[in-house]
Amino acid sequence: MPKFASREGQRVPDVTFRYREDGEWKDTDSTQLFKGKTVAVFSLPGAYTPTCSSTHLPRFNELAETFRANGVDDIICVAVNDPFVMENWAGDQGCDNVFMLPDGNASFTEQMGMLVDKSDLNFGKRSWRYSMLVRDGVIDKMFIEDDVPGDPFEVSDADTLLHYVNKDAQAPDQVALLSKPGCAFCAHAKQLLDAAGVAYADISLPDSIRNCALGALAKAQTVPQLFVNGSLIGDSEAIEQWLQQRGADAGTAKME
Incomplete structure (x- = not known):
C-alpha cells in the first residue's frame, strides 16, 4: 500500500x-x-x-x-x-x-x-x-x-x-496506416478513413526501409497497409471492407 x-x-x-x-x-x-x-x-x-x-x-x-x-x-x-x-x-x-x-x-x-x-x-x-x-x-x-x-x-x-x-467507456481504436508519398491507393485510403471520421497515424515509409518494414510488419510489399489495435487489417480492399463492417456495427449498436 x-x-x-x-x-x-x-x-x-x-x-x-x-x-x-x-x-x-x-x-x-x-x-x-x-x-x-x-x-x-x-x-x-x-x-x-x-x-x-x-x-x-x-x-x-x-x-x-x-x-x-x-x-x-x-x-x-x-x-x-x-x-x-x-x-x-x-x-x-x-x-x-x-x-x-x-x-x-x-x-x-x-x-x-x-x-x-x-x-x-x-x-x-x-x-x-x-x-x-x-x-x-x-x-x-x-x-x-x-x-x-x-x-x-x-x-x-x-x-x-x-x-x-465509466466502467463501460470505450477507448478509441488505435489505428496506423503504412503509406508512401505519391501513392494514389494510399491517398484513397486516407480519404476513406477521413470520411469515416477515423483518427489514424499516417506512417510514411521511406524507400530505403519500405520493403523490409512491410515484409516484417504486414508480410506484404505494397501500401497502404492498415493496422488497428495491433492487428493487421490489410490493403485498400481490406480497408474498405473494415470500414463497411465498422459502419454496420455502429448502426446495430444505435438500434440496440
Missing part, C-alpha cells in the same frame, strides 16, 4: 498558479480550474522524463475526447516544473487536449501530501505519481502509485481513471 494518504472527500488545495500559454504569462487558481467542473487530474515526476513522455501524458491526451464524452470537462497534468518547461513540453508532445499546469513552487503538490525527495536523481523535490477525479473542487477518487523503489506506474494511468468514470 502507498504511504501517501488519500484525500478523497476533501477539497483540492487553494493555490494560485502562473503558467505560460502562446508565449505569454497567465494566472489561474484552484477555483477557476475546479469550481463547477468535473476534472481529471494526473501528476507526474517531471516533464521530458521517460514514462511521463512516452506513456502517461500521451495516453491522457489520446483519451481526452472519450473522457469528455463521459462527463469530464477538463484534463489537467500537474508537475513540479517551471512554466517555461511545461509550455515547451506541451508543444513537443502536441498535447492540445491536456492543460499543462506548472506547480513550480510545489505548493499544490505539497498540500496534496504528494511531495517527494528525488535528490538521488538530482531532481530535488518532485511529485509522486498519482491521478484523481475532482468534482466541483472535491476529490472524488484517487489512484496513488505504491511506495516502491523506482518509478512505479500501475494505477495512475488514463485507462484506469477512465474506467472509474
